[in-house]
Amino acid sequence: MTGxxxxxxxxxxxxxxPLLAAGKEYVCVMKVHADTxxxxxxxxxxxxxxxxxxxxxARASVKRRVRVRRVYYLEVMEVLGRDALFKIGCEAGTYIxxxxxxxxxxxxxxxxxxxxxxxxxxxxxxxEGNVTLHDVSYLYSKWQETGDESLLKRFILPMxxxxxxxxxxxxxxxxxxxxxxxAHLAAPGVTSLETGIExxxxxxxxxxxxxxxxxxxxxxxxxxxxxxxxxxxVKNERVLMPRGTYPKLWRSKRST
Amino acid sequence: MPRIVAPWTAERNLLTRSxxxxxxxxxxxxxxxxxxxxxxxxxxxxxKPPGPSSHEVAAWVRSIMQVKQAGHGGTLxxxxxxxxxxxxxxx
Numbered sequence: 001m002t003g004x005x006x007x008x009x010x011x012x013x014x015x016x017x018p019l020l021a022a023g024k025e026y027v028c029v030m031k032v033h034a035d036t037x038x039x040x041x042x043x044x045x046x047x048x049x050x051x052x053x054x055x056x057x058a059r060a061s062v063k064r065r066v067r068v069r070r071v072y073y074l075e076v077m078e079v080l081g082r083d084a085l086f087k088i089g090c091e092a093g094t095y096i097x098x099x100x101x102x103x104x105x106x107x108x109x110x111x112x113x114x115x116x117x118x119x120x121x122x123x124x125x126x127x128e129g130n131v132t133l134h135d136v137s138y139l140y141s142k143w144q145e146t147g148d149e150s151l152l153k154r155f156i157l158p159m160x161x162x163x164x165x166x167x168x169x170x171x172x173x174x175x176x177x178x179x180x181x182x183a184h185l186a187a188p189g190v191t192s193l194e195t196g197i198e199x200x201x202x203x204x205x206x207x208x209x210x211x212x213x214x215x216x217x218x219x220x221x222x223x224x225x226x227x228x229x230x231x232x233x234v235k236n237e238r239v240l241m242p243r244g245t246y247p248k249l250w251r252s253k254r255s256t
Numbered sequence: 257m258p259r260i261v262a263p264w265t266a267e268r269n270l271l272t273r274s275x276x277x278x279x280x281x282x283x284x285x286x287x288x289x290x291x292x293x294x295x296x297x298x299x300x301x302x303x304k305p306p307g308p309s310s311h312e313v314a315a316w317v318r319s320i321m322q323v324k325q326a327g328h329g330g331t332l333x334x335x336x337x338x339x340x341x342x343x344x345x346x347x
Contacts, residue, residue: 005304006329007317010296019329023263050260061331072262089262092330120264121330124301132303133313137320149291156298158286162329165263172276176283191276194268208278209285226273246282 003118004126012159014240018202018215019162022122023072025089029116030100031082034109038079044106045086048099049074057098069094083114123164131155159240160212166204167194169225169234171213176246179205179213183250185234190225197222203234207246214239295323304332 003026008016032041048071055066072089079085088096097113104111119126131139136155143151171179175189185205197203197218205213216234218225225233284290289297304313310331318326 001332002304002306003332005302005310005313005332007300007302007314008327008329009298009300009317009321009323010325012297012299013325013327015299016327016329022329024330025262070260072260072265089264116332118304118330118332123264126303129301130303131300133305133316133320136300136302136317140321149294152291152294152298155300156294157301158289158294159297159299160286161301162299167268173278173282190273192270192272194270196266196268207283208276209280209283211283211286222271226271 001116001118003116004121004124004130005118006121006124006162008159008162009156011240011242012162014238015159015162015212017238018166019122019124021092021202022165023089023091023120024094024118024122025087025120025125026096027077027085027087027117027119028096028100029114030084030086030103030111031114032084032107032109032111033082033104034107035082036107036109040107041079041084041103042076044103045074045076045084047106048088048103052094052099054095054098054102057095057101060095062093067093087119089120123161129155129157160206160210163204163212163215166202166215167197167218167222168204168206169193169197169218170206170208173208173246174249176207176213176241177243177248178250179236180239180241180243180245182236182239184232184236185216187225187228187230187233190233193222193225195222197225199224205234205236207241211245212240214241295321302328309333 051068053066056062056064070091075087077085100111100113139151139155170192171189172191198221201218203218214236215238216236218234310328314326314328
């Protein structure tokens with residue numbers, strides 16, 4: 001199977017977790033095991049939109065119990081003979097091989113996944129900055145020869161890009177180093193924030209320069225954070241920025 | 257059936273709580289991060305080839321770029337043709 005596989009380097013490996021949990025998009029070729037009218041194949045495939053129930057396949061690396069997965073869209077692009085080409089946008093952990101199998105069960109004749117290409121993993125798509133291993137190897141060795149940093153920038157994206165689908169909270173400079181030391185984010189530290197934040201949702205905390213500082217869980221909604229004058233707004237869960245990147249402008253309780 | 261909006265099509269706006277300036281004497285706009293931080297805090301949007309596993313591909317990136325750590329975000333199974341056929345394995 002081919003397609004979008006984000007690879008995070010060194011300290012950026014901390015952004016892998018939110019990427020694993022992010023939605024994916026695939027283009028799939030499914031083979032139906034008997035001649036079936038095109039309209040019927042389309043109809044059954046399109047039923048697999050919204051909430052679907054799926055038991056992970058035998059070879060899966062997770063516990064095999066039926067779970068609910070959300071399919072955002074499933075667009076049948078072409079049906080040719082026994083082959084069906086479709087595009088699917090779905091929640092992380094949706095097994096496309098299993099989906100094809102289940103479509104075959106409903107059709108009655110069976111079906112299997114023939115080919116699969118991932119066209120999106122969270123914020124990463126195959127149209128934007130997608131590079132091959134050959135590109136990586138070529139550009140890296142070219143950089144070693146010349147020392148031209150623009151060669152690295154042709155295939156390495158800032159880790160902030162991986163957090164593109166998380167709602168963001170921007171914090172003032174004076175709050176940054178405290179967050180780097182694991183502090184939770186209090187209301188006065190927030191300068192601006194995005195809509196769509198709800199209590200219990202994962203959010204990304206950013207500097208005003210657009211650097212990722214930490215990931216955490218919001219304890220209030222966008223509207224509530226906007227109005228709050230005090231209190232913890234985001235529970236810090238994963239620090240991304242090294243300590244000391246920003247000056248220490250906070251005092252620990254013990255020293256006061 | 258209720259339609260569920262994909263996270264990448266959901267619209268989001270930025271709301272300001274208080275106007276604030278940032279001091280340019282520390283930190284960097286991520287797009288202008290100099291080497292070696294450029295690599296240290298970098299992500300590659302890789303097009304996985306069909307043969308190797310996602311894990312192997314991440315290991316190759318690690319060795320090509322001589323970095324200590326590289327992790328992939330979401331397993332894409334290796335091509336079926338490259339995998340041993342379970343039915344052919346004698347019991």
